[in-house]
Amino acid sequence: MTHQITLKPSGHQYTVADGEILLEAALDAGFVLPYGCRNGACGSCRAKVLEGTVDHGRSQKGALPDNARSEGYTLLCCATAQSDLVIECRELADSSEYPVRIMPCRVQALEKLADDVMLISLKLPVNERLAFRAGQYIEFMLKGGGRRAFSIANAPHDDGFLQLHVRRIEGGKFTHHVFESMQVKEILRFEGPHGTFHLREESDKPIILVAGGTGFAPIKSMVEHAIHNHIQRPIKLYWGARNRAGLYLHEMAAQWAAEHPHIEYIPVLSEVGPDDAWSGRSGLVHEAVLEDVADFSPYQVYACGAPGMIDAARDDFCAHGLPADEFFADAFTFST
Ligand code: FES
CATH class of the missing domain: 3.40.50.80 (Nucleotide-binding domain of ferredoxin-NADP reductase (FNR) module)
Incomplete structure (x- = not known):
């Protein structure tokens, strides 16, 4: 079964299947809604449901407290539709300048910035570059099917390498690999750029x-x-x-x-x-x-x-x- 989603105030419409995440479907349909972690934690994708009902999924309490839920808010990165919906949310200009791509990359250098922070420099294939906005992130696509997200630490103009700051997480399989066995020249695959956490250059506010x-x-x-x-x-x-x-x-x-x-x-x-x-x-x-x-x-x-x-x-x-x-x-x- 599908449900029709209407975004206000733009009037844009798209459809979602049962169980499909509202944010994912909007992005697939070409509408750029604000988001960050895609994990129900940062609140960037918070929007108000004006009509219809949603399942809040794995939204975390800090980003969507009970009073916000009862006022009709939801986190689009976790929510699924249980009926047709009308949602009030901010939309961003289209992201065609910064298309999401899946690319291979090679570990060019590893440098410990602190005991528990590793700087990874990634080299893209020859003649390739990744267009991204300052503040966005990429997701490694791991062999077993998992994904790990890391923000890009270099600025877009400085795009010889992609640099990431990886903190060692106790029990974290991927970060354990980074600190214990990752080698220069290792090949990885990532998807990106992701996220709407980037500098709003049209503003002149401090x-x-x-x-x-x-x-x-x-x-x-x-x-x-x-x-x-x-x-x-x-x-x-x-x-x-x-x-x-x-x-x-x-x-x-x-x-x-x-x-x-x-x-x-x-x-x-x-x-x-x-x-x-x-x-x-x-x-x-x-x-x-x-x-x-x-x-x-x-x-x-x-x-x-x-x-x-x-x-x-x-x-x-x-x-x-x-x-x-x-x-x-x-x-x-x-x-x-
Ligand atoms: S809560 Fe972070 S993107 Fe949805």
């Missing part, structure tokens, strides 16, 4: 960037893209990590701030140890932003990190004046 751990990767891509394109909007970059080693490209971020007066860099450690020799900010990264900014209404915020940080940032920043549609997020979810 920007707050919030990165947690390896959530720095897409943020790095955005900053390098902004510098390359002479985007002069003020940027406050907050990078939170547990300890000093977690700020694995601290000097690079400090240099951006030293060389560009419109960029401010605020590193924040949550578990400062005696070895860290740290005189900077401490605490949770989103709380550091709240200490500095009383009124978020003029800003645009981009946040990438663990789902808990994203949820807290969205709630607290919006409670302090940030318009909900000026908060963009990508949340990490892990597969073991």
Whole structure:
């Protein structure tokens, strides 16, 4: 059985089969709706069901709390239709400039940026390049059928290699492979670019960037893209990590701030140890932003990190004046 989906305010329509994810079907039909993790964690794909009923699937409570469900909201990356639907959501310009492709790639270099963070540089086939927006991600397609998503850490103009920051996950099969047995020249296959977590260049609002751990990767891509394109909007970059080693490209971020007066860099450690020799900010990264900014209404915020940080940032920043549609997020979810 199929159901007809109508998007408001555009009036665009598409059909879904029983059990088909609403977001996937919309993308297949050529409509670009906002999304990030595709795992029910980041809230980027939240939309309001005006008519009809949905099954919320594996939506996570942080991204879709009970009160939002009862107000009619759903996460399109998890929801399936149980009837014809009318859905109110934001649509983005078409993505034909950045088509999703499946490509082979070769591991060109492996470099440990910290004990638990590996920089992987990937080389694409000769004469191929991947057009992507700063902040997007790719998904490795693993031999056994699984997929693993990683944000692209380099900027689109710097496309000799694709660079990823891979954090070691306890019990994570793929990341165990990356740290223990991956070899230069290994061939992988990926699909991408994915995600609508990217810099909105049409805006002239000042920007707050919030990165947690390896959530720095897409943020790095955005900053390098902004510098390359002479985007002069003020940027406050907050990078939170547990300890000093977690700020694995601290000097690079400090240099951006030293060389560009419109960029401010605020590193924040949550578990400062005696070895860290740290005189900077401490605490949770989103709380550091709240200490500095009383009124978020003029800003645009981009946040990438663990789902808990994203949820807290969205709630607290919006409670302090940030318009909900000026908060963009990508949340990490892990597969073991
Ligand atoms: S919650 Fe749907 S894309 Fe992240």
